Amino acid sequence: MLILTCPYCGVAADETELAPGGEAHLTREGPGSDDDAFAGYLFHRENPKGVHFERWRHAMGCGKWFHAARCTVTLEVFGTYAAQVTEPPRAIRDAVSARRPGWRWRDLT
Amino acid sequence: MSEIATALGGARSDGLCTVCEVPPLGMIQIRADLGATAVRDAVAEGAGVAVPDVLRATTEQGRTLCWFSPDEVLLILPRGEAPSALSALAEAMEGHHHLAADVSDMRAVLRVEGRAVRDVLAKLTPADMAPGAFPPGSVRRTRLGQIAAAVRMVEDETVEILCFRSVARYAFDLMTEAAREGGAVGYFDREA
Numbered sequence: 001m002l003i004l005t006c007p008y009c010g011v012a013a014d015e016t017e018l019a020p021g022g023e024a025h026l027t028r029e030g031p032g033s034d035d036d037a038f039a040g041y042l043f044h045r046e047n048p049k050g051v052h053f054e055r056w057r058h059a060m061g062c063g064k065w066f067h068a069a070r071c072t073v074t075l076e077v078f079g080t081y082a083a084q085v086t087e088p089p090r091a092i093r094d095a096v097s098a099r100r101p102g103w104r105w106r107d108l109t
Numbered sequence: 110m111s112e113i114a115t116a117l118g119g120a121r122s123d124g125l126c127t128v129c130e131v132p133p134l135g136m137i138q139i140r141a142d143l144g145a146t147a148v149r150d151a152v153a154e155g156a157g158v159a160v161p162d163v164l165r166a167t168t169e170q171g172r173t174l175c176w177f178s179p180d181e182v183l184l185i186l187p188r189g190e191a192p193s194a195l196s197a198l199a200e201a202m203e204g205h206h207h208l209a210a211d212v213s214d215m216r217a218v219l220r221v222e223g224r225a226v227r228d229v230l231a232k233l234t235p236a237d238m239a240p241g242a243f244p245p246g247s248v249r250r251t252r253l254g255q256i257a258a259a260v261r262m263v264e265d266e267t268v269e270i271l272c273f274r275s276v277a278r279y280a281f282d283l284m285t286e287a288a289r290e291g292g293a294v295g296y297f298d299r300e301a
């Protein structure tokens with residue numbers, strides 16, 4: 001069972017209270033972008049075995065979107081953070097490093 | 110004036126807890142940036158109740174303000190006071206970006222009373238119902254069986270459940286079933 005702490009209301013929310021929102025920090029390519037960029041935005045995902053960054057929504061609680069850093073193998077949660085960022089904040093990356101030295105996700109380390 | 114019909118016509122069941130639908134209430138949804146002090150003050154002035162802390166409710170003179178999210182509170186008050194409260198809010202909130210809407214017909218309210226109330230709820234929701242984690246004055250929007258609902262701990266053995274009107278029957282039957290005689294858990298209620 002996955003439990004994520006919502007950074008907005010502080011509730012340690014059970015997975016059944018949350019709605020998954022897929023991979024985090026995608027750049028939304030719109031009109032005017034080239035085909036490769038748009039295809040990447042639509043279809044290309046990291047699908048990692050290990051450290052991953054995702055979007056979640058506290059759907060049955062306060063309703064807010066947020067981000068989570070977790071391990072797809074062990075379900076260990078490294079931390080959750082606000083939705084209004086384009087990459088994981090330093091504190092979250094440090095928390096991941098403490099548990100998974102040498103991790104890599106896209107061009108983040 | 111015509112009579113207001115609630116979702117379940119004041120249904121009631123008795124078991125480990127009594128479950129009953131409360132008479133019509135007034136409800137006003139308020140959305141605004143509650144992180145800003147000036148906005149909080151304006152909400153409190155318009156609503157006539159202090160703005161609650163996160164996951165809490167405040168009650169003053171028959172009105173209750175429930176924390177729903179960082180930018181949403183629900184004002185629960187006597188039905189007849191809703192129109193005047195709405196104008197008071199509009200006046201107090203002028204100049205602040207906000208929304209205040211009369212949603213009195215949007216939700217149903219169930220009152221659940223009895224010593225086993227924490228055990229009964231814990232069968233249905235992932236929220237922590239331990240007395241230390243959820244003392245009187247707490248509010249939690251969560252999942253109840255298959256639906257979203259808000260749970261407010263009114264007093265030690267009294268809970269109010271708010272859910273959308275369209276799922277009121279489901280919520281009532283769910284609570285009734287969970288509170289049926291013979292289904293005592295005795296986890297929080299050690300005397301059961």
Ligand SMILES: [Zn+2]
Nearest residue numbers: 006009058062
């Ligand atoms: Zn939340």
